[in-house]
Amino acid sequence: MSALLEVRGLKVRYGQITALSEVGLDVGEDEIVAIIGPNGAGKTSFLSAIAGVVPVTSGTITFRGDDILSLPMEEAVRKGIALVPEGRHVLPGLTVLENLKLGATIRNDAAGIRNDLERFLDAFPILHERRDEPAGRLSGGEQQMLVIARALMSRPTLLMLDEPSLGLAPRIVEQVYDMIKATRESGVTVLVVEQNARRALAVADRTHVLNSGVIRLSGTAETLSNDPDFEVAYFGLRTVRNE
Numbered sequence: 001m002s003a004l005l006e007v008r009g010l011k012v013r014y015g016q017i018t019a020l021s022e023v024g025l026d027v028g029e030d031e032i033v034a035i036i037g038p039n040g041a042g043k044t045s046f047l048s049a050i051a052g053v054v055p056v057t058s059g060t061i062t063f064r065g066d067d068i069l070s071l072p073m074e075e076a077v078r079k080g081i082a083l084v085p086e087g088r089h090v091l092p093g094l095t096v097l098e099n100l101k102l103g104a105t106i107r108n109d110a111a112g113i114r115n116d117l118e119r120f121l122d123a124f125p126i127l128h129e130r131r132d133e134p135a136g137r138l139s140g141g142e143q144q145m146l147v148i149a150r151a152l153m154s155r156p157t158l159l160m161l162d163e164p165s166l167g168l169a170p171r172i173v174e175q176v177y178d179m180i181k182a183t184r185e186s187g188v189t190v191l192v193v194e195q196n197a198r199r200a201l202a203v204a205d206r207t208h209v210l211n212s213g214v215i216r217l218s219g220t221a222e223t224l225s226n227d228p229d230f231e232v233a234y235f236g237l238r239t240v241r242n243e
């Protein structure tokens, strides 16, 4: 049985810069898989390659057994892959409801779309309360929840999230992660990238540590937090301890 998403030998280059070299991993159905790594590790490049947003230099990507390597982004969305990019890109002048509807533009099942809108507004009272307000007036955490819900409106099989906790207060990060857990419980597989290693480890079934375009270490939260090589893998430097 193949995994939902299989990535092998993935290489992404921007001119002379190698963002990813030979990255391989699997994401199984109904899992939460995390990729953690510092600034510039290649996290965004990895998600962008899967979503068809950046060209891949070499390697293979299969989704439900199909080669999706050269699919443009819209086709990837049609196949069930949704990406929530870094930076909470709501359309600030449109209302919360209008932003949510935009997530469903690839669908033509009007009744299903109405149902999903009801379901998300029910599930996320913050969005319900502010459904008719311009999205630009929401707080950072509310905007993050809105962009996740908007991505879910495309009815993805795989939801990919780029640093959903970035710049949010710890309490708000918890709310966003509660939403991520609820998403998995509703049967959507999740691939999340984070610099917030602690938060990602706490939620993921399996985590990969990416640094300088290479996966340095992989495992469960328990194995990674007890691994003496964890810090070296994450920070790329051997830390000096005063004993």
Ligand SMILES: Nc1ncnc2c1ncn2[C@@H]1O[C@H](COP(=O)(O)OP(=O)(O)OP(=O)(O)O)[C@@H](O)[C@H]1O
Pocket (backbone or CB within 6 Å): 014, 017, 018, 019, 037, 038, 039, 040, 041, 042, 043, 044, 045, 046, 195
């Ligand atoms: N469009 C681009 N053109 C040239 N170099 C790029 C481009 N995008 C990313 N890079 C470089 O590729 C490497 C990986 O970047 P990437 O954005 O994938 O990392 P990241 O882990 O998402 O980092 P961050 O934590 O800053 O979001 C970095 O060296 C970055 O400078």
Ligand SMILES: [Mg+2]
Pocket (backbone or CB within 6 Å): 043, 044, 045, 086, 162
């Ligand atoms: Mg990034």
